[in-house]
Amino acid sequence: MLVYEIMPGEKRIIAGVYHLSKVLGRHFALQDINFQLANGEFVFLVGPSGAGKSTLLRMMYMDDIPDSGQVIMGAHVSTMMKRRNIPRLRRRIGIVFQDFRLIEDRNVFENVALAMKVAGIGITEIKHEMTNILTRVGLYHKRYEFPGALSGGEQQRVAIARAVANKPAVLLADEPTGNLDPMVTRGILELLFKINSGGTAVLMATHDVELVKSFGQRIIYLQDGKIVKDKEMLFRGNLRESISNSRVDHRAKKFTEHSIGEDYDGKRGR
């Protein structure tokens, strides 16, 4: 097993998609997809509806398996993944959707706490962490509200809070602003940037090309199941600055190394 410190500012691949193809129905939903995600990176995955963005993300959180090629998320390899290890991967990444996917009969606190509870974290720690998390997304004062009483933007903030509750190394966002108006969209994007600056790599899928162009981040263009353009921004100066604290790299290191082997020998652990 390779264990070494990631130096501040050092780049490390924490998620990768290699020659991935997926057939849905009669044609390729995805065809020979290749890209990697480095720690602390922010990447937009852009393409029109039906380009295969959601399918690609589903492969990445292993809700579906590729027909050929593989996905590597940290130490989890899709071709060797056992069903019972999928929950462990999900606790180490965050997922956000267009339709928020909050549990309607649980309040904000309970929805966010769920992610920590399923990971087996003690209630004292959850309560302690929750103050931080909910303050970060600006919803601490609404922690006892139910999703039905919140606006779309607020609901998405709750979903994001839930996604980052376990301090994931990667956050996958599938059209997180698809249901929101431009003003609210801006706020959600800012929140995602803030989370990214805290060390979490973000992969955000969207159909809105104009929206993402202005930020100067790396953009992967997807069309008809193929990557048509991948604007690599990996070693941009300001990005390096934003992730140059050691906590960031520690998180990526944990994601890529701490679980090596457990998919194959069935050991349990968090």
Add this chain to the structure above:
Amino acid sequence: MAGINEAKYMLGESVRMLKSGKVSNLISVIIMGFSLLVLVIYILVTLNVSIIIEKGMEEMCVYVYLEDGVNNSITEDIREKLLEIESVRRVVFVSKDKALEKFREQLGKNSDILEELGANPLPDAFRIQMKPESNASVAMEKIAQAATGWKGVDDVRYGKKWVEKGEKLVKGFYMTGLALGLIVFLSVIFVISNTVRLSILSRRESVEIMKLVGATNMYIQVPFIIEGAIQGIVSSLLAMALLWGVCSFAGRYLPGLGFFRFEGVIGFIILCAFLGSIGSFVAIRKFLKR
């Protein structure tokens, strides 16, 4: 194994599930309770009828009539020989005086006609009861054949046709009972599994969300299993309470109608708890495997 925290949370999820699904749980329990009521009514009726049948079979007797004026030693001889026969359970001597008395009792008001007779025309007799497990018609036939030739025996009688008919009736009853029981049982299983499926369907979204945030299958399943067990217990209690009501009502018209024994009731409740949890487990497992 899951940690203490996880166990606590799973229990919390179960309590939450029971609280949030109050109405749907109530409906499920009522549906299951009534389905189970059909089942327990069926079982109780079968039990009662089989008790009646057994009693009836016990009362089927062979009468060995003695010749008039047979002395005591021959009588004793006959008694001993009868007791040696394997399928015989009990041999009772009915003296001619006793028989007359009984006859008089049966006649009631009309017993005056007996006075016309003068002397007692009835013979001394042995009433022979059969062991319940013995094949009555064959055994009775055997006794009749054997005893007819004995010294001091005048005649041997039993309701041959009645016994044979009775046996056919019992066989038929048990066969139809078995078929009916199977149908009732299968429909109860069907109703309950559908109820469980509906309950899972109504919680499909939260189950999906739990999977997305990394809940293990166990974390998702345990609350369903606990809910299933509790539904099983409550619905079996409901079925038993309803049955008790039905029984005490029917008891007015059918005296001697028996209810289940206490152990039977407890056993039934435990069985239902078990069935409920298994049913939920199978249904949620199927759902998670998709």
